[in-house]
Amino acid sequence: MSLDTLTERAACPDCGAGVDLAADTGVTEIVVCPGCTAELEVVAVGPLTLALAPEIEEDWGE
Amino acid sequence: MSLDTLTERAACPDCGAGVDLAADTGVTEIVVCPGCTAELEVVAVGPLTLALAPEIEEDWGE
Amino acid sequence: MRASILGGAGYVGGELARLLLGHPVLDLVQATSRRHTGKPLHTAHPNLRGTGDLAFTDPARLERVDVLFSALPHGEFAARLGELSERAALLVDLSPDFRLHDPAAARRHYGPGAVDRAAGAPAFVPGLPELYRDRLRTADRIAVPGCMATAAILALRPLADAGLVDGDVLVDARTGSSGSGNTPGPAGHHPERASTLRVYGPVGHRHEPEIAQHAGVRARMTVTAVPAVRGVQVVAQVRPGRAAGRAEVWDAYRKAYAGEPFVRLVAQRQGLHRLPEPRMLLGSNHCDIGFDLDEDRIVAVSALDNLVKGAAGGAVQSANLAAGLPERSGLTFPGLHPM
Amino acid sequence: MRASILGGAGYVGGELARLLLGHPVLDLVQATSRRHTGKPLHTAHPNLRGTGDLAFTDPARLERVDVLFSALPHGEFAARLGELSERAALLVDLSPDFRLHDPAAARRHYGPGAVDRAAGAPAFVPGLPELYRDRLRTADRIAVPGCMATAAILALRPLADAGLVDGDVLVDARTGSSGSGNTPGPAGHHPERASTLRVYGPVGHRHEPEIAQHAGVRARMTVTAVPAVRGVQVVAQVRPGRAAGRAEVWDAYRKAYAGEPFVRLVAQRQGLHRLPEPRMLLGSNHCDIGFDLDEDRIVAVSALDNLVKGAAGGAVQSANLAAGLPERSGLTFPGLHPM
């Protein structure tokens, strides 16, 4: 993302890092947190709110 | 071994490559064949004769 | 006596089949599979080739038997409980359905549907003969605890009974891939799983409430998938809360397990085999238990085969008791070494 | 120079990414994935965490580059060939699509759709620098041979050239699980695959015609899945048809591979490491080749990493040649020991 694009900042719900997003980002878009590389979903705009992206439920063990 | 040293050439008993040895090489010396990297023992001089170096007998499997 | 297996094509089902086909009294008459209906058992379990003519049955066609073992994914046994009760005098469930009594824990780990099952759980005797032998002798419904839970409970309960557990216990559990059953998926894909040390359950594992329920201690588990197919090992870090010597800990375990046919104490200070590990237990119904300690910490270690003592073997041992048979019937294989 | 990877989330794609991210001249600008579009490369390839900011691209959004590597399941590259030709000056395909010239063999192993591809195959230079270095220097389309085929061809071609192959050759190939790609399935499920010696291709393997095409010998293959993630080993049983001594076989190989940057001859008669095996080649672009013999039989052995010399490494080596770069560029990792 180029620095002169109009951006808005939201906090990563996992690691607290600031995530910069284009001001026209829409709900359901997926972004990757630069702090922890979590996949985040935009769940609301005005103000921008992020949540951990839902994952296809796999049994990851046991 | 520098090229201007006086050398004698013997054949590797395994791969047939020529092995160059200093003319003063003595019996029981160990050299490595440049062709196959076998460890060779000088078993005779005049003419130079090489044999596969004896190995501590290990059970290499089974 | 006639016995059947519901979920006979799974990994636990296959181990039940192996044990029942070698059992001196219980006769395996049916093993169900939807995928393999009509095909011989060795289609799913190649080790059983040559053990007889049995073919898989449609799960809808269960005949009446003396003992029915159920090895279905969680929720399925509970959903069919009414019907299954008609099919057998003794029901032995290996799923988590009727293990937990605490509805909050059940909901947390298995979802809202598990709350009702928690209400039904007290009707099931836990399939853990070391703790509930007397109740098992008269049981008609048995729920076998989880594999890691079994290993942890057997290691911790004697310490708790001896007053040697102060506060939470940290339970480090290591598990092979067969613990996840036979459905392929990304986590079990060989190139990803073969050399893994995947800490897939760093906090909050669902066997924690089972340990609390049976050992009376609060276990904080961390679970790691290790490069093995079978086997569970538990390393429990216990603070005794007071000075405790080796002899006292030995006493606690000996008192708990004197005469137990399937618990062995392994706490040597010499040689290669000082503490329990699963590899020489594969196929065997033993749970090995040992420990070491320093001035204010007991490190308790236990190991078992998740498919045997942690599932099918524990189920057969429990069923033997309920059926009035010698407890070791069908369970005498000692394990292999080297392995 | 700009390079891209089609099929960047697969096992071959990941290895291409590793090599290109470390390449002194080729710059990785895109790697495609449908499943992971928009996510960082390390989502699929955890070793690449920290190597940069690249995220996977939708395969429909390929930009124009100098070199396009394609690592798709068979049939997919051919289906998109027209379009892809516009995307890059140099196309390097790692699938079987344009390997086989013989339409009958292509049909037999890859179905009727492969017949047309066989017709197009001569436009692709085989990505095997040891045999086709000069043609590769001017290539604009390259088709990299299969991993087992590469190992067998490099072991057999010098013997054939020296007149030391009489009749059919028996090729016993052993392969790790990464050779089957990253899609989970029953054959690759860890509990089934971990300790296997599965002879899954006793006769009629599809790499046979590749070996015939490049080594000029009729190979009769038997393929076994062995307990490994990476690595291929080939043991070829050759009848020389006449008395042949060690020195003569050494000469044949030395003549063929003098100066080759990625072929090493390993035929020792002492020590632990007498003949090639894959474990010390993992990650390296070497193919090790060796042999032993008795009075009327040569046993030739070769080994490589299926994802490197048998795929991504062979592709980069070939692309280096086509792009006029030093052949070893990006390929200097020597492998690890112990492993």
Place this chain on the structure above:
Amino acid sequence: MRASILGGAGYVGGELARLLLGHPVLDLVQATSRRHTGKPLHTAHPNLRGTGDLAFTDPARLERVDVLFSALPHGEFAARLGELSERAALLVDLSPDFRLHDPAAARRHYGPGAVDRAAGAPAFVPGLPELYRDRLRTADRIAVPGCMATAAILALRPLADAGLVDGDVLVDARTGSSGSGNTPGPAGHHPERASTLRVYGPVGHRHEPEIAQHAGVRARMTVTAVPAVRGVQVVAQVRPGRAAGRAEVWDAYRKAYAGEPFVRLVAQRQGLHRLPEPRMLLGSNHCDIGFDLDEDRIVAVSALDNLVKGAAGGAVQSANLAAGLPERSGLTFPGLHPM
């Protein structure tokens, strides 16, 4: 009946101990070890913890028994034969000492000292019930064939008997690390051995003359150490010399092995388990045998556990016959899956 084990602390000795401790008729009364004299069996064999009070005996203190099993390194049994003959009515040797009848072959593979042993070999009945059942019923001296030899002989003999072997047979054998016994050394050091595919016997293996002697074919072996502890697999490449169909090969094997308690035919064309592999045979006395073929080649595959059917199990099976016991006594463990 009373039985003893000479070399009871080795890997074969441990497996004999496991089988005899579970045997319904043979009672293990002594197992010798020089290193562990006086210590319990589980010092060397941790799986046997809890099976009783037996401790290792000094090999000089053998009591008289009905059956003596000897599992010593080669040469040692022969050296003590006179003395040992006094110790037991039935001697069962698991070493190579009295296997080979051909003095030239014996010398070539075991040194000059083996020539005399070859002269004594005919007094020993080969411990291979599938071929020598009748002779075993009256035997007082038994020599059990080698593990790879057993696997190869059982795969090849029926083909030879059916006239389906033309010329030499190529025998590719794969073996786990327990085949080398329990003495540490560089070849068996874990970092070197763990991931190996070491072709340590490319030509001239010492099991070749055993195969010739019992199967009547000239076997040309290549042996590879594979990443496994237990298990042997043999892949034999046979030219039938004439057109042969699947049915004819099936017939040859069925005729040979109908009713055999420990040979199973595994030659499926569907599913994951088409041909024999060792992992589901570990601990079991089975030898699985299967094949596939094309127009002029039969690929025969067999598998067994080197320590059971390839050693201790074959010995007990043979001793059962010689002692007039049911052949399967003590040998009913079917193996595990998954593994």
Place this chain on the structure above:
Amino acid sequence: MRASILGGAGYVGGELARLLLGHPVLDLVQATSRRHTGKPLHTAHPNLRGTGDLAFTDPARLERVDVLFSALPHGEFAARLGELSERAALLVDLSPDFRLHDPAAARRHYGPGAVDRAAGAPAFVPGLPELYRDRLRTADRIAVPGCMATAAILALRPLADAGLVDGDVLVDARTGSSGSGNTPGPAGHHPERASTLRVYGPVGHRHEPEIAQHAGVRARMTVTAVPAVRGVQVVAQVRPGRAAGRAEVWDAYRKAYAGEPFVRLVAQRQGLHRLPEPRMLLGSNHCDIGFDLDEDRIVAVSALDNLVKGAAGGAVQSANLAAGLPERSGLTFPGLHPM
């Protein structure tokens, strides 16, 4: 610049050789071995075949160099320190000789001879750039910490600095077999080691004082040998002593390791690769660090290759700093996946 390796035929020595042969500035001029004097490097390190003509040197014939790396068993470097100081401007020791400052701890873990070495230890800068980068830039003597200690220190120090460690820390360490070097023995014999989960250090491990010295926390270690050749994983159980959220722990680690070339933070809540594990780090100089937590417990996990970041890589990274070279020189290999 000229560099040498003392103990060049060991596992750490071999890894040093690999790194130096690929280093852009440091030239490997000698590697010593008593067993292999005069033989090419690949006799001990088969991966290095083809990397040049270097042969092992007698350790008595060390030439003067710029940097001398010493990888001898403990005690040996200290015994030769006077002489070695004449041989090189920069000495980098990988043994435990000059790691511990506390004489009591040194005596407890390495015997009475270690007390004097503890007195000399402050003259050595710890080879841990993440903590001592500035001191390393001017160092002439470097002592590289132990492999498990490195993994634990890097995981714990940031938590300690952030005031998130209350009381003792339980450190569960898992290690591959290469950590014990290349001398064969019973514990490393493949049949015993291959499938082990041997808790060989339940209490009192000698890396505990190293952790205390560098991380400022009291670590209580339990060490398990796991089925792997390379790799160390540490799972540390920390009580923060107060409420701590994910973001706070993230901050602690990010603050500590921002810009670190070889530390990666891996603490995902999705996908297969959530926490560090060694397999994708083999050959790489990374230490991956991650964590999860619940209300009153932080589970910190770290992983590295014991022979690279835990030994040879850490040594080269430190030497790069001391020699004024770019810190990543010779250390760019990223690791492999799948593995």
